[in-house]
Amino acid sequence: MATIELPYEVLVYIFKYLPPSDRKAASETCQAWYQAANDYCFLKNKTIVFYKTDLNEETSPIQVIENSVIPYFNFLFSELEISNKLNSFWDKIGENIKGLTIRKCDIHEKVIDNILHQCTSLETLNIQGCKELFMSGCLLEKTNTWIADSFKNLKSLNLSDNKYITDALFYRFVKNAPVLENLCLSLCPLQFHGGFIKRFYPNTNNIFENPSECVFTFYFVLQFIKSRADQIxxxxxxxxxxxxxxxxxxxxxxxxxxxxxxxxxxxxxxxxxxxxxxxxxxxxxxxxxxxxxxxxxxxxxxxxxxxxxxxxxxxxxxxxxxxxxxxxxxxxxxxxxxxxxxxxxxxxxxxxxxxxxEENITLQELDVNSLNLVQTGVIMISETLTNLRFIDLSFCFNAVTDTSIQVIFKNQLLLHTLKISYCDKVSDAGLTGMGKVETEGDEEGPVMSNYNEGSMPNRIHLGSRAEEEIIRDARRKRDVMRMCEKLTMDSYTGYSLARIKSLKELNISGCNRITDVSLTYAFTLKELQSLNLSRCQQITVDGIKHLVKNCPSIEYLNLNDCYNLKDDAVFEIVKGLTRLQYLELRGCNQLTDKTLEAVQDHCKILKVLDIQGCHNISAELGCSIGTLPTLHTVLMSKPGPYITDGVKNRSPAPPLIPSLLRKLRLH
CATH class of the missing domain: 3.80.10.10 (Ribonuclease Inhibitor)
Known part of the structure; x- marks a missing residue:
């Protein structure tokens, strides 16, 4: 059967309905889809990020962008060195750049002068946390006329977290930006005391003629804002x-x-x-x-x-x-x-x-974490605010229960972010909607979190209160599992998490009553990209298998302190989640070197790996995994001192490759 090739315009129109991660995956299908996914309407909002990488190497990723036939308009450089060796890069593509962010980078005044000279189409400029750049006070000192050409379209300027910025340095940026609308000066050492005005500006007739090179005053910034009041x-x-x-x-x-x-x-x-x-x-x-x-x-x-x-x-x-x-x-x-x-x-x-x-369909995002709410408060929010896309109920211990979470699943079908971390009253019964079996004559309603806890009232339990809670959790897990196996999705009396088809981010960290039952029967979320299951300590490989199968779009996965997970669980994760970029396994102390071997074999786009507290993983292998091309951060525990015959061996740790050290953060 012959295949039909869709016109370029139709492909672009279809791709507009896809989230960025899906569009990126689609672009790898064929050349036509690649070109459509990189149409200007998408590229203008796409940012190329260079983070903790050596741009001066012979195989630098900067060369890929430099030689690309596709023009990119936004760049972010973070925590790396930018030297004059990259001058050819700015010469080639500088005129196309509209958004440039330089964050906590090692860069010299002459280098930034050259960069800004070449970037003649800038609309957004962010220079954040580059304290050495401002330290000498010589930045943009000899720009003559070219700076006006580079900043003629500049609308947004961010100079935050620069402790050595002064009135003079600030004015060198803003005076040549005639259409500036957005200004960010957070974490800057602004001085508000009136004494600074008398000391540095005794004559305030025209302070722009001689701005101070010693201090950064709010008074000077205020005068600038007054001069551009109709634009800011x-x-x-x-x-x-x-x-x-x-x-x-x-x-x-x-x-x-x-x-x-x-x-x-x-x-x-x-x-x-x-x-x-x-x-x-x-x-x-x-x-x-x-x-x-x-x-x-x-x-x-x-x-x-x-x-x-x-x-x-x-x-x-x-x-x-x-x-x-x-x-x-x-x-x-x-x-x-x-x-x-x-x-x-x-x-x-x-x-x-x-x-x-009253009923409110305007409010779309609500953050009420750590409030002193009760269960009826969450039910009221869910029934009144029916158009929510984002809700954070974390640390609302008494408010988020199996009952109230069921009302959320019933009413909030448009949610893309749900956070209920450390709401430990939520159990499998709430997430699966299987807390109550449907019987004739019963009204349809949410499940109750304390079901089946009053059984066997005549027995005397001789264990501790903690042991009694463990027994109740085990009984609850068993009963919910039986219900899930018996009933189909159409016969639920409650409401499952799976109803929220558009969910992209879910945080249930610290909800320790969640088990493999929920992962098996409630996590069928094709759009889910970020999942935090840290401290859900009853999770094992059995639940992970279903999670990986039914939530294939996960890019961020947090399994910190899930100490029941072993190497086989990580193998299922890295093999099944092809879009995985961030994997956190801190405190999973049953993991061994086999975990890193699996990551090395299957993770092609992993960026961050956290294996702190995984004491059965060798430091040598943890260092060697830094050779993965996309991996820029490995968080691991400090190696040694090693124990030999009961005595600490304080000999130096095995030599590490210097280029890999830049990718490691030892804690």
Whole structure:
């Protein structure tokens, strides 16, 4: 039968519906699919990442990109050396680069000057954590006219975590960026005290003529923002000493209409500053004031009253916020993402009066981890917020049970991320929906987590409370297994995890009642990419076999402290999960060198491997696995000292290949 080749435009249209990992897999099918998967509409959002690799080697991966017929537009260089030996690379493709990130790299001023000289189409520039680059103060000192040509289209600038940045260095970047909209200065040593103004700018008529080469002042940044007030849309001052007075002066800038402001971990921030912000910057759509300890209900009331266009709000660990403030959130009709996690004074009552006052189909992401919720609170959230894509219920110990998780499986069919880590009341009964057998006359409803625990009331148990719990768990596992074997999916009375077909990320770490039963009967999730099963200590190779078969798209797998896993389980994982990139096996102390041999034989695209605490794996083999071409990080325990005849042998560890040492992090 003859095959039909789809037109290029049709392939591109179809690929738009695929997630990036599926599109990448499809691109390896044939030349036509490869070209369609690398159409400009996909390439403009794709980033080439170089992380912890030697770009100066003869077989450097940089040469593959340099000689590629496909143009790439975004690059990220992280934790590596960038030298002038790469000049030919920038000469060839520099004019195509639109997004460039240089993070914690070893790079010289002259090298970055040459790079920026060649990148004439930049729209996004991130230089983060490169402290040596700013230390001399000579960066961009002799740029003449070419810098204006390179920065003419620059819209986003990130200079975060550079401790030696000064007003002069900052101004060299921004003065030549006429269309700059987004500015990030988080973790920068901004000085807010008025004394710095008197000391370094006694004459404030035109501070841009002689910016300070000694300090980085908020006053100078403020004057720049005033000069570009009609263009600036997004600002990030997270992890700085910005206070209420500084925020008030920023908010009151004439013609400034911010859409996004991030002030995460700003301990000096006060209600007065936030109140001024809500009065003067009512165009805000995103506001992050998480971990700002001085924020109270008063701030939340003004936010809810004035910022009517807000779509994202983060008040994580604002511990002074109570139900009184959260109840006001019902006024934010456009809110799509909300983080109220770790606010100890927020309870079910506040959430009910706020975001759950009525059915809410606007909210799509909700983070309530570590709140003092009860089971009915989670049920209320699930029944009211029916359009959620993301929900984090981690550490809600009393709220997430087999009953409440069943309501989530019933109502939240659009979820792509579910996190319930350390909610140890959840068992196989909840994940499989097999806690109750369907009988005539029974109303359809969720399972109960304490089923079958009251059996054999006349027997006296002489063991400890822990032993009694182990017996109950074993009995529960046996009964759920029998139900699963007996019934088909169509005859469930409860709701299985398998109902959430679109789930891409699942975190059930620390849920130690989860066993192979759940992996066998509930984990049929074709779209699942990230799975955290750490500290689910009852899992064995029997469950892993079904998991690998029914969840083939997993890229990140965390099995830390699953001490019942042996080499045969890892063999099933590396053989079956062809897309696996991150594998964490820390504390799985039954694993041996056979595990690494299996990884070496089958993992073709693995990037990170964690084998800390696996004491039966030899250090030599752990080092040699670094030869895998894609593997950039191996986390392992320190080798030695070795024991010989009961005496510590302090002779040096076996010699390691220097190029491999860059891939290892010894803990």
């Amino acid at each position: 849309k997004s600002l990030v001052f997270s992890n700085t000493l910005i206070d209420g007075a500084a925020l008030k002066s920023l908010s009151e800038i004439q013609n400034l209409k911010l859409e996004c402001l991030q002030l995460n971990m700003c301990d000096q921030l006060t209600n007065a500053g936030i109140i001024s912000l809500t009065i003067h910057q009512q165009t805000l759509r995103e506001l992050d004031i998480g971990l700002c300890t001085r924020v109270t209900d008063q701030s939340l009331m003004y936010i809810s009253e004035n910022l009517i266009h807000l779509e994202y709000l983060n008040i994580q660990r604002c511990r002074a916020v109570t139900d009184l403030g959260v109840a006001e959130l019902n006024k934010l009709k456009k809110l799509k993402r909300l983080n109220i996690s770790q606010c100890e004074l927020i309870t079910r009552e506040g959430i009910e009066k706020g975001i759950c006052k």
